[in-house]
């Protein structure tokens with residue numbers, strides 16, 4: 622049984638808008654079946670399990686899954702968190718068919734579409750794992766926010782490269798993370814057979830504040846919530862978020 626609203630959790634201001642969007646979905650009395658794709662070490666999975674939900678994390682990183690296990694056990698929710706080593710592009714290879722299980726009520730895909738081989742395939746795999754009417758919470762990096770952050774950080778050439786959707790630091794061994802814009806993200810979500818709700822900006826100001834800033838975290842969180850759904854502020858946020866439902 623869910624025990625508390627996520628709003629009651631002391632969560633970072635930078636993800637306040639995501640938790641606020643999830644609150645109506647996860648804050649009720651029903652225990653949900655949640656799939657966290659690329660859930661890593663459990664930044665979302667563990668708080669969701671603490672609310673009473675059953676969470677399956679699929680992630681290719683054995684290290685992240687080991688940290689997830691430790692974190693879930695320490696939080697006393699180990700029985701409600703399952704880690705599965707696997708790839709977002711190939712969920713069908715590691716999860717039982719949705720037809721057999723009824724499908725997940727909610728999936729998370731946070732900060733993962735930037736690194737998977739093919740975001741469209743990953744979203745289709747997620748849609749296939751949901752029950753009809755099930756929802757997916759998608760969070761990605763926002764290209765406009767990345768441009769602004771590089772420019773303010775004193776890297777105008779990298780900012781210009783990002784503006785043209787080019788690798789800001791070509792030549793590195795690791796490929797550049799993908800960035801998205803709102804229209805492109807919504808189109809991608811729709812192409813997977815998902816119906817998106819309104820999009821919001823995630824971390825409009827939190828990532829821009831100096832670590833040394835003495836701004837009160839509660840005040841930053843309140844500001845983030847006020848700016849998340851309002852243009853022009855959301856347009857330059859560090860991230861984008863949308864909740865979408867399987868038709």
Ligand SMILES: C[S@@+](CC[C@H](N)C(=O)[O-])C[C@H]1O[C@@H](n2cnc3c(N)ncnc32)[C@H](O)[C@@H]1O
Nearest residue numbers: 659660661664680681682685708709731732737
């Ligand atoms: C930036 S972390 C995000 C973690 C978590 N979703 C969050 O928001 O805190 C990206 C995660 O994606 C995972 N990942 C990388 N490639 C992946 C793939 N092909 N499919 C699923 N997850 C992947 C990484 O192992 C890592 O845990």
